[in-house]
Amino acid sequence: MESNVLQEYTEQIETIGLYGFYLLLFLLMGLAIQDVLKRGNVPKFGRQVVWAVLFFGCTGFIAKAIIEIVWTSRGLG
Template identity: 85%
Template sequence: MLQEYTEQIEMIGLYGFYLLLFLFIGLAIQDVLKKGNVPKFGRNVVWAVLFFGCIGFISKAIIEIVWVNSGIG
């Protein structure tokens, strides 16, 4: 039964790994920003860049899933 769903299990595991990676990156950035006494504007810029990076990754994954399911990719 697992052999039928191997590709989907791998994809879920990969996306879970990426989610944990983004979480750890966010925690590391938060720690560096707190210890470095970064001004509020600088913190907002850093978080905006991280946020847009995550949004880009999520949109890429959604586009990939849609294309694969429609037979394009």
């Protein structure tokens, strides 16, 4: 019985794990960028540009995931 339940939800578990990995990856990239910006004495405007680019990249990734979930739930994908 447990094996059938695990097989039934394997794809969902893999998807959640993959998104968790991406979240961890974005967090580590953010920490690395923060360290580089501090050590490089980057001006305030430059820091704002870097963080804006990182923010919009993350936002686009999240939007893609939400659109994908909505489309697959409606049978479009």
